[in-house]
Amino acid sequence: MKEAVTAPATPPPPPAPGADRYLALDFANSLLTNPGGEVDLLGTPESASRWLAERELAPADGRLYEPCTDRLRALRGPVRALLAARVDALVPPWQALAAVNAALTEAPSAALLGWDEERGLHRTPAHPSEEILAHALAVLAADAADLLTGPDAELLAACGSPPCTRFLLRTHGARHWCSTRCGDRVRAARAYAKRTQAKAAAKSAQHP
Ligand SMILES: [Zn+2]
Numbered sequence: 001m002k003e004a005v006t007a008p009a010t011p012p013p014p015p016a017p018g019a020d021r022y023l024a025l026d027f028a029n030s031l032l033t034n035p036g037g038e039v040d041l042l043g044t045p046e047s048a049s050r051w052l053a054e055r056e057l058a059p060a061d062g063r064l065y066e067p068c069t070d071r072l073r074a075l076r077g078p079v080r081a082l083l084a085a086r087v088d089a090l091v092p093p094w095q096a097l098a099a100v101n102a103a104l105t106e107a108p109s110a111a112l113l114g115w116d117e118e119r120g121l122h123r124t125p126a127h128p129s130e131e132i133l134a135h136a137l138a139v140l141a142a143d144a145a146d147l148l149t150g151p152d153a154e155l156l157a158a159c160g161s162p163p164c165t166r167f168l169l170r171t172h173g174a175r176h177w178c179s180t181r182c183g184d185r186v187r188a189a190r191a192y193a194k195r196t197q198a199k200a201a202a203k204s205a206q207h208p
Pocket residue numbers: 159160161164165166177178179182
């Protein structure tokens with residue numbers, strides 16, 4: 001397997017449109033391809049723990065270990081496969097459906113109701129780290145299922161700016177790219193192609 005770099009040379013672009021509303025979209029996009037190469041935001045237990053904590057899917061002081069990080073990444077492939085199949089209107093791979101269903105049924109996605117003196121009543125993820133992970137996987141799987149079966153599924157798109165591999169919701173009708181950076185890259189490539197074509201045309205006009 002290709003080793004993904006964990007410390008991107010260029011910082012990752014801001015979240016793709018829709019990733020703020022769908023954790024599953026954000027999760028799918030945690031594996032991204034910058035022009036500099038592949039970046040995995042879940043590449044190490046530390047970065048994966050941070051990613052979950054930032055999305056309140058795990059306590060801030062929680063730490064994943066390697067096997068749990070592997071399990072988290074193992075759900076991402078199926079989620080990406082299901083999003084891609086939906087975008088291209090293809091039959092979803094049954095293995096991807098099975099993986100999402102396994103995550104859905106392994107743990108209740110509901111945060112428990114807890115009480116302590118400091119916070120009073122509050123929602124809290126179930127504890128031991130295994131359970132925290134199972135809970136996070138169930139939430140991500142449930143969110144993927146909601147996205148894929150809800151009205152926003154129609155808006156789902158893959159970024160049209162290679163080598164980018166992020167998904168987005170086309171919140172503006174004409175949106176094709178996940179970020180300004182990706183749009184600029186396509187425009188720059190088009191301008192370059194135009195200039196090269198113009199040059200080639202001028203050359204063949206000089207030397208018919
Ligand atoms: Zn993009």
